[in-house]
Amino acid sequence: MHETLKSYFQKRTQITEQKLEELAAYFKEKTFKKNEFLLREGEVCKSNYFVVSGCLRLYSINPEGLENTRYIALEGKFGTSFTSLITGQPATEYIQCLEKSTLLEINKDDFFLLVENEPAVNLVYRKILESAYITTQKRIYDFQGSDSLQRLKFLIEKHPNIFGRLSNKIIASYLGITPYTLSRLKTNL
Amino acid sequence: MHETLKSYFQKRTQITEQKLEELAAYFKEKTFKKNEFLLREGEVCKSNYFVVSGCLRLYSINPEGLENTRYIALEGKFGTSFTSLITGQPATEYIQCLEKSTLLEINKDDFFLLVENEPAVNLVYRKILESAYITTQKRIYDFQGSDSLQRLKFLIEKHPNIFGRLSNKIIASYLGITPYTLSRLKTNL
DNA sequence: GAAAAGTGTTGCGCTATAGCAACGTTTTGA
DNA sequence: TCAAAACGTTGCTATAGCGCAACACTTTTC
Numbered sequence: 174m175h176e177t178l179k180s181y182f183q184k185r186t187q188i189t190e191q192k193l194e195e196l197a198a199y200f201k202e203k204t205f206k207k208n209e210f211l212l213r214e215g216e217v218c219k220s221n222y223f224v225v226s227g228c229l230r231l232y233s234i235n236p237e238g239l240e241n242t243r244y245i246a247l248e249g250k251f252g253t254s255f256t257s258l259i260t261g262q263p264a265t266e267y268i269q270c271l272e273k274s275t276l277l278e279i280n281k282d283d284f285f286l287l288v289e290n291e292p293a294v295n296l297v298y299r300k301i302l303e304s305a306y307i308t309t310q311k312r313i314y315d316f317q318g319s320d321s322l323q324r325l326k327f328l329i330e331k332h333p334n335i336f337g338r339l340s341n342k343i344i345a346s347y348l349g350i351t352p353y354t355l356s357r358l359k360t361n362l
Numbered sequence: 363m364h365e366t367l368k369s370y371f372q373k374r375t376q377i378t379e380q381k382l383e384e385l386a387a388y389f390k391e392k393t394f395k396k397n398e399f400l401l402r403e404g405e406v407c408k409s410n411y412f413v414v415s416g417c418l419r420l421y422s423i424n425p426e427g428l429e430n431t432r433y434i435a436l437e438g439k440f441g442t443s444f445t446s447l448i449t450g451q452p453a454t455e456y457i458q459c460l461e462k463s464t465l466l467e468i469n470k471d472d473f474f475l476l477v478e479n480e481p482a483v484n485l486v487y488r489k490i491l492e493s494a495y496i497t498t499q500k501r502i503y504d505f506q507g508s509d510s511l512q513r514l515k516f517l518i519e520k521h522p523n524i525f526g527r528l529s530n531k532i533i534a535s536y537l538g539i540t541p542y543t544l545s546r547l548k549t550n551l
Numbered sequence: 552g553a554a555a556a557g558t559g560t561t562g563c564g565c566t567a568t569a570g571c572a573a574c575g576t577t578t579t580g581a
Numbered sequence: 582t583c584a585a586a587a588c589g590t591t592g593c594t595a596t597a598g599c600g601c602a603a604c605a606c607t608t609t610t611c
Contacts, residue, residue, distance in 0.1 A: 340587095340588070340589090341588075341589065342587090342588070342589090352588080352589070352590095353589090353590085353591085355589095356589060356590055356591080357590085357591080359590095360590095360591095
């Protein structure tokens with residue numbers, strides 16, 4: 174099994190080398206070009222992706238045509254449209270590679286079968302859901318309770334690495350502001 | 363077991379009457395007065411609560427002293443500070459009864475023990491997390507992509523029942539706007 | 552059941568952010 | 582490698598929502 178994924182599991186559950194190798198069989202390595210799409214709005218999401226290298230972005234386009242960046246998955250993270258994966262409904266979002274990326278893809282049906290039948294995967298999935306929930310909650314409170322400048326400062330503090338790696342346009346759309354405003358806020362830092 | 367909780371489980375998993383009775387032993391019925399607190403900011407959350415009747419509200423107070431309502435649990439829902447329950451960290455929020463309420467309380471340790479050892483509870487918890495995640499996601503996209511009037515329309519469409527039951531002050535703080543703005547928006551509907 | 556506290560509405564001025572235009576810089580791709 | 586496209590910044594104006602104050606109405610409390 175790929176080292177990055179292996180340590181992802183080992184960090185979250187006790188699991189034997191042998192079991193890891195069994196699980197490895199379900200993941201297929203794929204490479205994607207910069208800007209390539211893994212999923213488009215309206216399609217049903219069929220896979221979960223683990224990022225070995227590169228970077229995924231989940232985003233939607235609102236009725237006015239503006240992009241809203243929902244989530245960024247860097248190396249060592251799973252990225253997928255969980256909502257579509259869980260509900261089986263068409264996604265309301267796009268998944269795009271922001272860089273040339275190497276991913277490990279696991280089929281939706283295999284994934285949920287493992288969740289049901291492999292205690293280690295059940296536990297890891299629970300931890301993924303718990304941490305996704307907590308992250309998402311914090312993001313709401315950020316939007317609900319803070320102004321743009323505070324949100325920007327918070328992002329710089331927590332993910333300094335993405336500045337420089339992602340364009341300001343994308344960072345602005347993640348913060349829920351326009352690139353104009355982001356550019357102006359940066360002068361107030 | 364209390365009928366409301368029983369049907370909550372039966373709607374989400376296959377479970378025998380006998381197993382339900384076993385589980386019932388872990389829940390204690392308690393009643394609370396209007397405005398009584400179950401948890402205050404800074405305390406570690408020790409229980410999960412199922413609402414039999416009445417209504418819970420989770421909220422925080424920001425540095426400027428403004429309340430942000432995070433979640434409302436009506437009859438037939440679980441309500442707790444999941445983030446504090448999961449992480450064991452002090453809560454960043456208050457849990458308050460908005461009405462005289464009857465709740466079924468389950469201890470945190472018992473709850474997670476059942477998650478580990480009772481497949482039915484494991485499954486139900488997973489479904490709670492999945493749906494909490496999905497709900498929270500939608501709420502972000504609402505904040506990130508819509509203006510206040512759209513958010514209000516959306517809330518009216520989805521939860522018409524809470525208008526009349528909750529004060530405008532609380533609805534405004536849920537929408538992330540001031541009561542002044544809510545009052546004005548309502549004239550534009 | 553009277554006083555106090557809380558709630559909802561509205562006028563007014565203030566602030567943060569949007570959105571267009573213009574322009575220089577960087578990136579992209581045939 | 583060079584033209585075209587995309588990006589980042591900044592001046593300007595427009596607008597959504599804030600927050601105070603005032604007032605009427607309702608609910609709570611003792």
